[in-house]
Amino acid sequence: MTSALTGTGLPDGVIAVTQRPTEQRSSQWYGGQDRNGYIHRAWMRRGVPSHAFDGRPQIAIANTASDLTPCNAHLNEVGRSVEQGVYEAGGIPLNLPVVSLGETNVRPTAMLWRNMAAMATEEMLRANPIDGVVLLGGCDKTIPALLMAAASVDLPAVVVPGGPMLNGTFRGVPLGCGTDVWRLSEEVRAGTLSEADFLRSESSMIRSRGHCNTMGTASTMGLLAEALGASLPGIAGTPAADSRLLEGAHATGRLAVEMVAEQRTPSTLFSRGSFRNAIVALAAIGGSTNAVVHLLAIAGRLGIELTLDDFDRIGSGVPLLVDLQPAGRFLMEDLHRAGGLHAVLHQVRDLLDPEALTVTGKPLVSHLGEDIDDVPIWDGEVIRTRAAPVLDDAGIAVLRGNLAPDGAVIKPAAASPHLLRHRGRALVFDSVEDLHARLDDPDLDVDADTVLVLRGCGPRGYPGMPEVANLPLPEKLLAQGVRDMVRICDGRMSGTAYGTVVLHVAPEAAAGGPLALVRTGDVIVLDVEARRLDVELTDEELAARQPSEATVAGFAAPSRGWERLYVETVGQANTGADLDFLVGSSGSQVARESH
Known part of the structure; x- marks a missing residue:
């Protein structure tokens, strides 16, 4: 071999x-x-x-x-x-x-x-x-x-x-690079881990x-x-x-x-x-x-x-x-x-x-x-056999519906099983800045069943499709013991992250996708088994809506350089988010001689 x-x-x-x-x-x-x-x-x-x-x-x-x-x-x-x-x-x-x-x-x-x-x-x-x-x-x-x-x-x-x-280990426990950053930082926000201990783990992780x-x-x-x-x-x-x-x-x-x-x-x-x-x-x-x-x-x-x-x-x-x-x-x-x-x-x-x-x-x-x-398995806890898997069905699920006509994805293996079929009111954030400004407001109208929606984070909207789809949870819910909620975004999330996160929603809000039309209070239905993601609105109701001024104001509008070229030519997530003029192999031709 x-x-x-x-x-x-x-x-x-x-x-x-x-x-x-x-x-x-x-x-x-x-x-x-x-x-x-x-x-x-x-x-x-x-x-x-x-x-x-x-x-x-x-x-x-x-x-x-x-x-x-x-x-x-x-x-x-x-x-x-x-x-x-x-x-x-x-x-x-x-x-x-x-x-x-x-x-x-x-x-x-x-x-x-x-x-x-x-x-x-x-x-x-x-x-x-x-x-x-x-x-x-x-x-x-x-x-x-x-x-x-x-x-x-x-x-x-x-x-x-x-x-x-x-x-790496901290206090005798292995630390997962990235994953434990998200976990430990949420514990600090929830008040179950001191900031001093959180910072002490920093030098142990890498x-x-x-x-x-x-x-x-x-x-x-x-x-x-x-x-x-x-x-x-x-x-x-x-x-x-x-x-x-x-x-x-x-x-x-x-x-x-x-x-x-x-x-x-x-x-x-x-x-x-x-x-x-x-x-x-x-x-x-x-x-x-x-x-x-x-x-x-x-x-x-x-x-x-x-x-x-x-x-x-x-x-x-x-x-x-x-x-x-x-x-x-x-x-x-x-x-x-x-x-x-x-x-x-x-x-x-x-x-x-x-x-x-x-x-x-x-x-x-x-x-x-x-x-x-x-090809032996030397540790059956780390690598399972086909007969005894961690999960029977681990493939990434592709969702479609009136919120994601061109598709969205979710990783069931990293999600909470009880949230894979869920119906809840939307709480909409128009940008990452809007999220940070309001998320921990003690008066925020949110509960464990709420569906958090973050838009303006797709390839064009941000630009660059950042890893922000795994929104942090509201501080007041963390204090109540909530550790996962349904979250929907046209951006990405880190591969080290976890949670019931629907991401790569296409078309993105900045490309005219219906995510731009969702309003706080709309009812969203997620059904991973049925591969559906919908907002409970008729086609006529959606068609009658326009994106709000706050939504449009959150979209990137670069005037020069790489960002402008990127925004004007980038494709959507469902096609790989490449620049349209780079798709297709052009071969190994030699550059023109200049001498």
Whole structure:
């Protein structure tokens, strides 16, 4: 079985570059004896030997390392191991720093720049003498952006996920990065945890390098990159501090050279079956709802037809097998020691597409083994068997109705069962600022049955579709012991968050969606089993309404720069929230010569 420990599948001592085609893409820069070839070679020498330009594969390492993206700060070290693997296989590694988006620091939201990061990376790969690329990502938006770029430029590309941080503990109890921030901060607001103890937990939560150790978006996208077939089998989920990540990075460098020789590009590897495998994996691991938007965007770049309904159709009936926060108890380090992604996928092997390929050139299922003993589960509490799942049906549910004509999503595994069918009065907030100004007003007309509605937070409205859908609960209800309510929003929520949250409502309020027409006091009905989200108004009553001045005033109206381009061209959540002119693969054509 090919894995991070067994390498790329090449016999020891075989140099992959011996299989290279007679002319690499990079030879269009470095080949020939004319002035242009001279300029390109001369400026790239800087101590590089002449044989570096003899047709050896030029492998870019698209590196999102940054001190301001703390979850990716270790990727320079990972990149050095990739370099060694590329050299060993006869290629030439080239470090290429690309746009890095840190979820915890970037304001107003990292999602505003996912498409920009993808576009910038795509253009740098297309503009430079590159034959293949290794994609180094970790924090939430970096892996999706890199995969979108690779899909568009269509050069041989392989992902090295940066990996989760190690488990941290506070007073002897493991802390889930992100998830416990939400939990502990609500306990402070409820008066059951002192502010001093809350702050003491801060230094315990982030124990090591790496991204969030819960099944948040970073962990989800690292695992789904492998389920898609975009990573070396066996590497996803390896903790960032584990030396086996560097071993896998080295093997990935070797694999990248092999991929160039065989011309394994995204368009030759990825199919609808690849996305089926990712959706099955998403349900089985209890992954982040953000993966829906990212997978739709990646498929859009490839020109593969993927719809919101595919997530419900394929994911419905897939059992939740991983008992990880926020839907369960454990953390990513536990998943790795319990058997990792392959142990999970082996349990649902019959649901996977048997022909969907990976970067090795072989189907994903060929890396999972035929027999149950081929991929053992080492801790049955962390990874459940198919016969004893955490939940029988863990797929993300897609809701439709007169509040969400183009769909909305909810993660039942992270919701309260008693709220999955609910009817209540709406309490509407027109913006995040409106929410913060009124939420804790002791005179707020709200009870446990109220449905909290936050709008103006979609791709256009905010802009950037921020992670605010998991609204904090009103302070007076927290004091009464309430810990969950139905919440509805056209924005997103962190993959580390939990609760009965309906999100990604499409069309969003700023795009003319009916969410803009809801008023406080309207009755909203949620029925997850029936896949419905409705406000109890007739079509005629809705059509007669107009958005209020306060609603419209809350929508973003940028006058210049990236934000203006984004607002004018971004699609809705149900299509992946990509820019309309970036959808569809444009291929790896060479930039026009300027010398």
